Amino acid sequence: MSTQLRTPMKTALGLGSAKQGLHHFMVQRITAVALLLLVPWLLWLVLKLVTLDFAAAHALLAQPWNASLLLVLVIAVFWHAQLGLQVVIEDYVHGKGSNLVLQLAVKLFCFLGAAAGVLAVLKIALGR
Amino acid sequence: MSANARPLSPHIQIYRWQIQMMTSILHRATGIALAAGTLVLLCSLLALAAGPERWADVAAFGRSGLGTFLLLGWTWSLAYHWLNGLRHLLQDLGWGYRIEQFVRNGWLVVAGSLILTILVWVCVFAQRGGA
Numbered sequence: 179m180s181t182q183l184r185t186p187m188k189t190a191l192g193l194g195s196a197k198q199g200l201h202h203f204m205v206q207r208i209t210a211v212a213l214l215l216l217v218p219w220l221l222w223l224v225l226k227l228v229t230l231d232f233a234a235a236h237a238l239l240a241q242p243w244n245a246s247l248l249l250v251l252v253i254a255v256f257w258h259a260q261l262g263l264q265v266v267i268e269d270y271v272h273g274k275g276s277n278l279v280l281q282l283a284v285k286l287f288c289f290l291g292a293a294a295g296v297l298a299v300l301k302i303a304l305g306r
Numbered sequence: 307m308s309a310n311a312r313p314l315s316p317h318i319q320i321y322r323w324q325i326q327m328m329t330s331i332l333h334r335a336t337g338i339a340l341a342a343g344t345l346v347l348l349c350s351l352l353a354l355a356a357g358p359e360r361w362a363d364v365a366a367f368g369r370s371g372l373g374t375f376l377l378l379g380w381t382w383s384l385a386y387h388w389l390n391g392l393r394h395l396l397q398d399l400g401w402g403y404r405i406e407q408f409v410r411n412g413w414l415v416v417a418g419s420l421i422l423t424i425l426v427w428v429c430v431f432a433q434r435g436g437a
Contacts, residue, residue, distance in 0.1 A: 207398065210391055217388050221426065228433045232358040239354060252347070259341040266334055291348055298351035305355070 202261060209258040216251045236302060245303035252295035260288035325412040332416075333390045336383040343380040369434070381426050386419035 182189070223244065227235050238244060263284045271277045321327065353360035367373040393415055396402055402411050 207395065210395060214388065214392060214395070217384065225426070225429050225433065228430055232354075232361045235361065236354055248351070252351075255344055255347065259337075259344060262334075262337045263341055266338065291344055295348055295351055298348075298355040301355040302351070 202264075206258065206261045209254045209261070212250065212254040213258060216247060216254065219247060220251060239299070239302050242303070245299055248299045249296055252299065253292055256288040256292035256295070259291075260284060263288075325409055325416075329390055329393075329412045329415060332386060333394070336387040336390075339379065339383040340387055343383065346377070346380060378423070378427065382419060382423040385422040385426070386415065389415045389418050389422070 223238075226238065230238065239248065264281060267277060267280045267284065271280055350364055353364040368377060393402070393411055402408060
């Protein structure tokens with residue numbers, strides 16, 4: 179008599195893909211398109227910042243449109259970085275422990291970076 | 307060497323050097339560099355939020371030798387990753403896959419990234435006046 183209580187059908191079902199693979203691909207592309215548009219704007223912003231003193235730089239970034247675009251940029255940058263670094267680690271780091279530690283470190287760094295960046299932009303935009 | 311010395315699939319050192327492998331490796335390398343470079347973005351924003359003293363520190367570091375060197379490398383990484391990222395998105399749409407096109411737009415990305423970097427830094431040096 180079989181010791182397994184599950185039916186053979188129950189054991190066989192649900193062993194396909196996790197239906198999650200496309201999500202990584204899509205978000206990587208969506209953030210890529212966002213950054214494709216935002217990076218030229220960032221370049222314009224940085225080249226302008228080079229010529230400005232603190233007060234003028236602060237005022238420039240505090241403008242609602244600039245602050246909004248910066249918020250989107252910060253979130254897109256750290257999300258895109260997390261997705262990219264995740265794949266690099268998956269490909270080259272084969273130790274189970276080191277893979278886990280690195281993946282965790284990347285995710286925590288990216289979350290922290292995004293949180294700190296968003297907070298800084300909000301403080302510039304709303305403060306003073 | 308493992309116990310049974312079966313032939314392995316060829317690895318990097320077996321292949322003739324070609325632009326296709328270079329653009330792919332550089333995309334990952336510049337991606338990693340840019341991930342580290344997010345610290346530049348983060349430090350600048352936090353400094354601007356913190357006040358004039360911190361902002362002056364960031365500006366001073368940006369003008370230092372090491373700062374300029376890092377920012378130059380970061381600019382090229384960004385220019386390359388941006389252009390090659392655009393190339394990847396176009397490839398996702400099925401564009402530019404014929405071998406001669408693939409090789410040509412690979413070289414275009416490499417040349418374009420260098421030209422963009424030079425243009426940006428000509429602007430920077432012109433605006434911040436000399437060093």
